[in-house]
Amino acid sequence: AAACPVTAPVSGAAGFDPFGEAYQADPAGSLRWSRDGEPVFYSPELGYWVVTRYEDVKAVFRDNVLFSPSIALEKITPVCEEATETLARYGYAMDRTLVNEDEPAHMARRRALIDPFTPARLAHHEPMVRRLAREYVDSFADAGKADLVDDMFWEVTLTVALHFLGVPEEDMATLRKYSIAHTVNTWGRPSRDEQVAVAEAVGKFWQFAGTVLDKIRRDPSGPGWMPYSIRLQREMPEVITDSYLHSMMMAGIVAAHETTANAAANAVKVLLENRTVWEEICADPSLIPYAVEECLRHNGSVAAWRRLATADTEVGGVPIPRGAKLLIVNASANHDERHFEHADEFDLRRDNAADHLTFGYGSHQCMGKNLARMELQIFLEELTRRLPHLELAGDQQITYLPNTSFRGPDHLWVQWDPAANPERTDP
Numbered sequence: 001a002a003a004c005p006v007t008a009p010v011s012g013a014a015g016f017d018p019f020g021e022a023y024q025a026d027p028a029g030s031l032r033w034s035r036d037g038e039p040v041f042y043s044p045e046l047g048y049w050v051v052t053r054y055e056d057v058k059a060v061f062r063d064n065v066l067f068s069p070s071i072a073l074e075k076i077t078p079v080c081e082e083a084t085e086t087l088a089r090y091g092y093a094m095d096r097t098l099v100n101e102d103e104p105a106h107m108a109r110r111r112a113l114i115d116p117f118t119p120a121r122l123a124h125h126e127p128m129v130r131r132l133a134r135e136y137v138d139s140f141a142d143a144g145k146a147d148l149v150d151d152m153f154w155e156v157t158l159t160v161a162l163h164f165l166g167v168p169e170e171d172m173a174t175l176r177k178y179s180i181a182h183t184v185n186t187w188g189r190p191s192r193d194e195q196v197a198v199a200e201a202v203g204k205f206w207q208f209a210g211t212v213l214d215k216i217r218r219d220p221s222g223p224g225w226m227p228y229s230i231r232l233q234r235e236m237p238e239v240i241t242d243s244y245l246h247s248m249m250m251a252g253i254v255a256a257h258e259t260t261a262n263a264a265a266n267a268v269k270v271l272l273e274n275r276t277v278w279e280e281i282c283a284d285p286s287l288i289p290y291a292v293e294e295c296l297r298h299n300g301s302v303a304a305w306r307r308l309a310t311a312d313t314e315v316g317g318v319p320i321p322r323g324a325k326l327l328i329v330n331a332s333a334n335h336d337e338r339h340f341e342h343a344d345e346f347d348l349r350r351d352n353a354a355d356h357l358t359f360g361y362g363s364h365q366c367m368g369k370n371l372a373r374m375e376l377q378i379f380l381e382e383l384t385r386r387l388p389h390l391e392l393a394g395d396q397q398i399t400y401l402p403n404t405s406f407r408g409p410d411h412l413w414v415q416w417d418p419a420a421n422p423e424r425t426d427p
């Protein structure tokens with residue numbers, strides 16, 4: 001039967017709204033119509049071609065010359081003049097980092113800078129992540145309720161990010177204030193007033209990132225990815241440019257922080273909604289790495305990414321003109337039945353869970369993926385061990401920051417009976 005034209009929600013390309021509630025709460029579900037009927041469509045509202053099937057999203061990621069990542073950090077909402085002026089006043093000049101750099105510059109830089117991400121180097125961070133996770137669980141274990149976002153994930157992932165980058169301890173508090181503004185600035189749809197406020201915060205973030213960078217430059221002998229990059233700049237100044245360093249000093253914090261905080265909240269939410277799975281990982285923590293991968297697939301924290309077509313081409317049989325902008329929806333690809341059987345189900349033993357596209361794919365695939373996996377694994381180990389009787393607080397309305405790409409609940413309230421904490425009953 002035909003849907004009632006008066007009450008039916010606007011569906012199809014014209015109704016696609018990546019700043020609306022349906023997309024925020026469930027990007028894959030809100031795009032099922034597309035995967036099933038029109039897997040590549042033009043969104044007039046956004047001015048982007050939207051790609052939603054697994055094979056097509058992967059194909060776009062795979063060819064980073066035909067589909068350039070140069071627009072990955074461009075503001076998706078054109079800003080008003082006042083906001084532009086505000087950013088200019090702060091000398092804001094976010095430019096190419098890695099994620100939005102074209103070849104051959106990108107690969108030369110990525111190869112030069114990859115060493116701090118190798119498993120052996122990452123292992124150094126494990127005790128810090130474990131200690132932080134324990135301290136934060138300690139701080140609320142007796143309370144019986146917590147907002148896991150504000151009370152743990154947001155803080156721990158930021159501290160880990162700042163340590164990984166090598167930010168001096170005394171500057172961490174200031175940087176903490178700014179990071180969210182970049183997400184709204186880049187992937188959000190702020191109103192005029194918000195644009196100016198966000199521009200102020202982004203401008204201050206940019207300037208402060210520069211100050212911190214200068215400080216590290218004066219003594220780059222310390223640990224961390226930014227001091228490492230500065231040391232390397234002496235050998236290859238044309239690969240590791242000043243513009244790169246300043247841009248990465250700011251973008252790197254967001255890349256390492258919000259993505260991972262969101263991933264942790266998304267993971268706990270979906271696990272508690274699938275109680276038997278939660279109980280299984282409580283009983284057998286060796287299953288946690290599988291749970292992490294399936295959480296990243298089922299409820300990942302990067303919902304969509306962007307590419308620019310550099311020549312006339314086609315995606316999934318649909319002609320795409322040179323200069324077209326593409327929004328490739330990883331979250332939709334991750335729920336594509338054509339690749340993942342019973343894709344909407346959470347399956348701890350899914351044999352191809354790691355095929356998910358939450359970290360992207362190909363030559364730009366997330367460099368921090370194993371750091372993120374380590375954090376998620378440790379958080380789940382600590383929470384399942386200390387608070388296996390954890391449950392989602394029933395009376396909460398879960399909200400998301402409206403933006404195309406970075407996805408996680410603003411708050412995640414959980415509750416438990418502290419009298420039943422295992423450490424009390426079996427110390």
Ligand code: HEM
Nearest residue numbers: 098099255256259260263359360361364365366367368372
């Ligand atoms: C790139 C997701 C955590 C650093 C990316 C990309 C995605 C992504 C989608 C673009 C991939 C592409 O274009 O193919 C995530 C998610 C995370 C996470 C979902 C957490 C769950 C981290 C962490 C770091 C990090 C902890 C640590 C610094 C980077 C870097 C790139 C990148 C440097 C650029 C790589 C390149 O262009 O060669 N990430 N990320 N990410 N990520 Fe992550």
